[in-house]
Amino acid sequence: MKPPPEKYTKEIIINKLIESCLNFDAKIFKPYLQSEIVTTDTPDKKRFYWFFQKMLLSEKDNSIEPMSFKIEKVHWEKDEDVKYYNLYDSVHKYSRLSLRIKETENQIYLETMPF
Numbered sequence: 001m002k003p004p005p006e007k008y009t010k011e012i013i014i015n016k017l018i019e020s021c022l023n024f025d026a027k028i029f030k031p032y033l034q035s036e037i038v039t040t041d042t043p044d045k046k047r048f049y050w051f052f053q054k055m056l057l058s059e060k061d062n063s064i065e066p067m068s069f070k071i072e073k074v075h076w077e078k079d080e081d082v083k084y085y086n087l088y089d090s091v092h093k094y095s096r097l098s099l100r101i102k103e104t105e106n107q108i109y110l111e112t113m114p115f
Helices: 010-022 045-062
Strands: 038-040 068-072 082-088 097-104 107-112
Touching (some): 010 068, 010 082, 010 107, 038 045, 045 107
Parallel strands (some): 038 107
Antiparallel strands (some): 068 082, 082 097
């Protein structure tokens, strides 16, 4: 039995996010998205989930496996706490999916990048 969403740690939530991306399956991440420590750039988590799900389906159709996942800092980002979680396929130079993540002591902020 899974613990209630408020009991998920940041590490568990981030690991499930990565697993969800690598498997192109938003359902893996859905219960973790409901945690109180997760916030998003969308008006509500339902909209974030809907968009995240569509992005993963699109990437599955437009990527060549195997996939790899990199956590990167970018030079243009002014906020020191922000990292980019990027999903790459085996052919393209640029990431197929990019998530802007800000972790603080007790919160995870998720933002989907437009392309």
